[in-house]
Structures are given as structure tokens and as C-alpha cells.
Amino acid sequence: MAGNLLDPKLLAKLGTTQLRARTVVEGLLSGMHRSPHQGQSVEFAEHKEYAPGDELRHIDWKAFGKVDRYYVKQFEHETNLRAFLLVDASASMNYRGGDGLSKLEYATTLAASLAYLLVRQQDAVGLVITQGKENRYLPPRAAMGHFSAVMSQLEGLEGAGPTDLANAADWVAERARRRAAIFVFSDLLDFNPKAIARLADLRRMKNEVTVFHLLDPNELEFPFEEATRFEGMEGEEALELDPRSIRDSYLEEIEALCERARTSCRDADVEYELVRTDAPLDRLILRYLARRERS
């Protein structure tokens, strides 16, 4: 039953990303995930300027009294894991081939599900939403309240503008100063070697990088039969053609794209996961978690 409920077509009927994420996560058995890091620490490390989502209880009121600004106290190993969820919210992610989830909806649901899982086990989750040159950022926090902040960013997210993963990767690199888990959700349609290079840099910085390459079944199978006017979603010029006439070539192209992404990620020691947006989310997460446990 859980499998049926977690089918993307059914999830698409659920109202909010948060609800979808909880449905996914609650469907998973608790305890299946355990942090790779053992033990906790509450040793003070440094101050940091307050930002929305920070625990109010960590505000250093003494410091406030001295400098009249809010600082929160940070502790060494205050969480098991610092995770960054990097969501590509370009216009191409809006694509929805059938009556299931769009790539962006799938990405946000997947990201939210992971965030929920991580927060539930005291891992810190940060969020980076990239739309062209613009990036929205929530720093990693482990509190459940932070999950709401993450959800508020993801909820109702609409794709817009071109993709610029390289910029987003740069942006994350500046902030992931310590070993962190970075999850990238993108269709990689503007496959840019620079972006992979940046991810490779992140990997070299001892971060764990995972790329969820999301593609709609229509993009993978190109099942169109009748003459179609293909309209670009990021401002590209439209094309009118008989899809059957180029199907073979297209399938070769998409296969080449996936293979290029897979190879580049492998070369960069970046974990790569090709995701069909009609694939059940729970199975995807379970498969991912199982793989992590084996590693």
C-alpha cells in the first residue's frame, strides 16, 4: 500500500510539498537511517550572526548586551551531518510530461523528504535554490523549526530562468567549509563541465556530493507520435517537426547526456543517481540510503 501511495502520480494529488515529504518519509520505517557519525558534542566553538532559522535558545544574550547585535553560539559537532540541498529551479525543471509530478515538484519533494529525514535525526540541513545567477540560501540547521523554514522555501517553488549549476556550486563551496553532504537536484540539461568541476572541488573538500539527475519519462523515451511544435522552456526557439523522424537521434542524444553526466560524476568521485520522475520516491530514498549504509 505504501508503494502505491508513494507513486508520484498519487503524490502529485497531495496538496503541499511538506505533506508529500512527510508522506514519503513516514512511509519509511523509522530507524532505517542512522547517522554515519557517532556521539554528540556541545562544546562551544564560535559565534555567528543570527539568521532566520537559528535556534533562539542559542542566541548569546551576553554578546547582545555588549554589541547590541544578535549572535548565536555554535558548538563543535553540534550535529551528525551538515547537508546542503541544492535545488535547480530553472524553467526547464517545470516540465511535466504526464499527469505526475513536474521535475521541480519531484525535486522539491525529494529534497524535502531528505530534509525531513535528516532533521528528524538531528542532522543539519541547508537549502540552496538556484535560478540562473540568483541563489536563495538557508544555512544548515538541525532543529525541526528549521525544517519549516526549508519547507517555506520549497513550497510552491516555480522554476524560472536558465540553469547555472556552476554558479550554485561555487556558492555552496564558499559555505560548506566543513565536511558536508551536498545533494544536487537538477535535470542537467545545460550540462556544463564547469558545474561538474565545481562539484569535484566540493568533493575534494571532503564533502559528500550526490547528484540526483532528474528526467521526465518523456525526456527519456521521447514517445511523441504526431507532428509537434516543441517550445523551449528557457526561451529557446520553437521547433516544428515530426517526432518520429528524430526519435532515434534524440534517444542517442539523451543517452549521451546521461552517460556524459554519469562519467563526469564518476571521474569526480561524485555520486550520481539518474531519477525518472515517475519512479516511486520511497524506493528511490531507500535505495539511496541502503547504498550509503554499504559505503
Added chain:
Amino acid sequence: MGISFANPLLAWGALAGLIPVIVHLIQRRRPRPHPFAAIELVRRSQQRNVRRLRLRRLLLLAARTLILLAIPLALARPQLSHAGDPAGAAAKGPAATAIVVDASLSMSYRIGSKSLFDRAREDARDILAGLLAEDSVTVLVCDGSGSLAAAPSFDRAAARRRLDEAQPTFLPADLSGCVGQAAQALGESPIPGKRIHVLTDLTASAWRLDTPAPTVQTEAGEVRPEVVILDAARGDALPNCALLGLQIKGAPEIGPRGQSFSITVRNFGDEAISDLQAELVVGEEVVAKSFLDLPAQGTATKELKYRFPAGGSYEGVVRLSGDGLEADDERAFAIQVPRDLRALVVDGAPSSMRYRDEAFFVDAALRMGGASPLSVVTVDAETLPSQRLHDFDLVLLLNVRAPDADVAGRLADFVEDGGGLFISLGDQVDPDAYNLSLGKVLPRELHLLKTAAEPGREDQRPARFVELDYEHPILRIFGAGEDGGFLASRTWRYFLLQPGADGAVLASFDDGAPALVEGSRGKGRVLLYTSTVDRDWSDWPIQTSFLPTIQQASAYLSRTLEERRPREVAVGGSFSLAAPDGVVLAEVRGPDGRERPLIEGAVTKLDRPGLYRTFATGGVEQKDLSFAAHLDPIESDTRRIDPRELEAWFGGDRTQVEQAPTQRSNREIPLWSLLAALAVLAFASEGALIRRP
């Protein structure tokens, strides 16, 4: 070069070829819009395939267009015709057209492997195919049957069918009449133009130029049609030898049952012919051969003789070595060879001196045989009562005293049953006793003995034969000018006969008294000679006419003379058959084995030369009723008419006589099969293009 259509209306279906173009244009305007993220991949795919796709699209469009174009065009049955004179035809404008094909016997003349008729038919088909779509047409096959021309129509298929079914006949044709009929038929078409094509061998015998030239009756009055005459012989002469006549008669000089076949052969060519072979075939066997020399445009006769082994019915043919027109090179025949006859000669005045014997000359004449072999038994009058008369075909009473009632009755029965009786008179004859005992069989009763002159008296004038009936079978052999043997004979004494209408007088004496009188009783015949057959009362027995007359008379009286005449009839005529008693005729079959109508004893539809066989009920062939049909010699005359005569007759300005078709190169190449093949190919290609994008 041009294209014509057998079904022009269907060619409009070719507009369907626009459908794929229209569909293509419509589809171009209405593709389904679809926002697609991976459009760059699509674009790259398209760029990789752009040339192949463009070619495929063009091929697909071409295939679909070809399918829809080729099918209606194929159904319209287009034909590609090489030039000829289409411009000229178009310039002349549409015309009601009549195609007259000469199907007379002479068109069977063969040059190489083709007959003139085959050529003419091909020419006719060419003309038919070269007509404008607006031309109406009628086809008249001039075969001597008097068939009428139909009104011109646009039904080309019917015209083609008429040509396909036409066959040359064995009859002469009246082309003048046929062209006149064609002109009459053209008057029924509202199209102002009138054109007649005549396809003939230009033999002069087919034209009657003493009649008015044909005109077409239209609402605007009489108009002269345009006439194009196409020579099927292509200007070549048509040398021909024909067997024009066959006479069959007895040839006693070669023995009993000897027959002479006298043939008349005519050379219609301009060059003399030597050693032309003629052969006589009886049954399947060639029994005699001969050779003829024929001058140019000349005639020769030849006799072929054959002695038949036995009497009876025979069939055969006399045949010349072949030429271009084979049909007139032979003649079939069916004859009855006389059976052996038995004659009883009753000598009424025998003498120890043979030349004074009453029967001496008759006996000698009969024993000569003639055409009918005779077995002669000579007895005296006293022996007559003991003879079985029905063992004989013929009884000759030569100066016999009047027989008693018993013998007279038996003689009457003998004649009644078909026997022949010859009676000659003399000093033993008592007219009253004769009238009393033989009155039933005598053609006329005897009256008085007349002495025209005493023998040896130079001052007295003996009677002579006059008024001979040369039409009678007995005397036919003499004919006018050949009767010297009769006219020279002198008769001193003879019996006068009672006047009466009975009996046919074959010969009379110069005083009007009958000399030879024929009578009949029942099935039998009786011939009465009113004088003696020895030299007592007449010197006729020593004249040259005596012997053949006796032989002919004996054959006639025994009913074998008619049988020697071959039964024959002209092709196209009818023949009456007299069935023997007790026989019911069922059918007559022609030389081709097909049955011919037999109505009230007359056979009709004798449409080809050769032997016709008669069958009684039960399928029994009646060989003695077989007969031969022979051709009208006029069609053997292949001399050709001067085209200028025809042009002058029709009116030179609107008449053209062509020795070769101007549109001979106007060969038609049917395109429909090619189009159908293209449609199939396009269909298969379209399917392959669709299945393999």
C-alpha cells in the same frame, strides 16, 4: 507525340494528386504545441537528421502524390502515341467518323505472315486510337452480308470490339455500297465534320463507280464527306491464280468409270506463270497431277483424268499450288460414279448377217461402254417372256412384235418400279396391237406408218431430224453446231403417233412428226423412237450421233445420267436437297464441321467453300447428297483500281488515297500498366517510409 485517354473522364481523378500536398500544407499549420525542456537535444537531433528528414519528407510527399495521381490516370487508360498527325487532326476539328473495313475474300490475301485483312484491322485500330476525344465513330465491316452501319457514338470500346470480332469472309463485297451506308450513318451524328476511312486492298471488283458518289444527308443539306482510303496492300500488286471452273464428265476412253476433271485456271497477275501444278485428290489420296502454263492475265484449261475403281459416291478436291490467296486455289467436289448397268436387248428382227440384225448397232453402242459400264444381254422376242425383267436396269425393245398381256404387264410393272424402257419400231410392229398391249407405257399411242421416201429413190426426199431439244440430258452433249450427225441422217419410213400432250418430244422429223418421245410411268422412264435402229428405215445408226445418243439414252433411262453431274452451289447461296424415300434429313455440316440451317430441304448459310455433308436422322451420312460450294470468281480478280479513279469518283479535293498509313508510326504505347506499377511501387515505398522514420 501525344497522350490520349480511353476513359478521359477518369483522368480528372488525377486532381486527387493534390490531396497529399493539401494535407501536407494543412498539417504544417497545425502542429501540436508542446513545451519541452530538452529542446536543445531535439534541436541537435534535428540538425543531425535535417538532410535525411528533408529527403524523406519529399519522398513521402512524392510517393503519396504519385499514388493518388497514378491510380486515376491508370484507370483512364492513357496511351502514348508517337506523332502521326495530331496537329493535322486537331486542325481538321472533330468529326463524325466511319471506319469501313473491307472483309471480302480478296482481303484474305497473305503477304508474309499477315493477311491484308490483318493489316487493315491494325490500321483501323490505329485510326480509332488516333481520333480526337470529340470524334464520334462507327465501324462497318464490309463483308458482303449487307449488314448496316450503326450511328456514330463515343463508345470506343464497342468500336474496338467490332474490329476485334471482324473476320474476312468468302464473299465478294460491294465497297461502294458500304461507303454509301457509312455516309448514311454519319448523317445521324450532329457533329458537322464527316469523315470516312476505308481500309481495303483496292481491288477493282469491289467498287461500282457507275453509281453516284456517297454524300451525307445533314440538316444543312447534302455534304460530301472527307474520305481517306488506305491501301492494305501498300501499293503492291497482288498476283493471283484462281481455279475458276471445274467440269466433271465421263471419260470412257480410259475405261469404265473413267472421269475427266476439266479445270479452268485464270492468272490475274501481270507475269506469265509456267508449270503451275494442279492435282486431283480423291479422298485423301492424290490420284492425278498436271502442270499448266498461264500467260499474264490469261486463262488455261487442263484435264485430269481418273478411273474410279467402283461406282458410288466420291469426294475430293482439285488443287493448285498455293499463292497469296489460297481460298480460290482449290475446288471440292462430290460425285456419283455410275454403277455397272445391266441391259436386256430384245432383238425383234434377228438376222444371221450381223450388220442386218436389228440389234447390231444398238448392241455395238452399248457394248462400247460409255461412262456407265454396261452388261448387255441380247435375246430374241420369243425369249423375252422367260426373262426376269427386274434383274435389269434397262430393257430395249427393238422392232419387237407386241408382247402378250403377261409380258406387257410385267413391262409396265418394271417401268413402274423405276426401270428404263427403250422402244424402237419397225416392220414387226403392229400399231394397234402395240397400243393395246403397251398402251400403259407408251408415251403416245402409235397411229400410222409413214413412208417419206423409198430407199434408193433419188427423186424422193427422206425425212430429216429437226427441232432437237439440246436442253434435254440425252441431247445436251451435242449442242448447237455439234448436231451434224443428227441433221445428216435420213429416215425413209417411221410411225406417226397419235396427237396428245403426253410425252416430251426430244426430236422431230422435218414434217413435224415426233422422232424421239419421252414418257414416264411411276418411277420409270420410257423413250420411244418412231423408226428403226438398223438401216432398214433410216441411216441414223451409221451416223456419228447414233452411238452417243444410245449411250446417253441408256444412262438417262436407267437414271444414272444425272448422277454424273457434280452437285455444286456458289458460296452465299442456298442448296435444295431431295431426300430419298424413307430418309429424313437431319442436318448439314459445312467444311468447318459446323451445322448449317436446313429448312424445308434447303440449306442456307453456305458461307465458305468446300464440301457440305448431309446427315439423316440417327447421324447416318447420306453420301449421295453431299455437295460442294465454290467461290464467286469475281473476288479472285485481284487487279487493282487506279487510285485516281477513286479520287475522281469521290471528289478529289476531299479524298485521299494512301498507300501507307501516314500515322503508321503512330504506334500507341499503353501507359496504364506502367502507371499501375508505379502506383504499387509508390504504395510500397510510402509504407516503408512510414514504418522507418
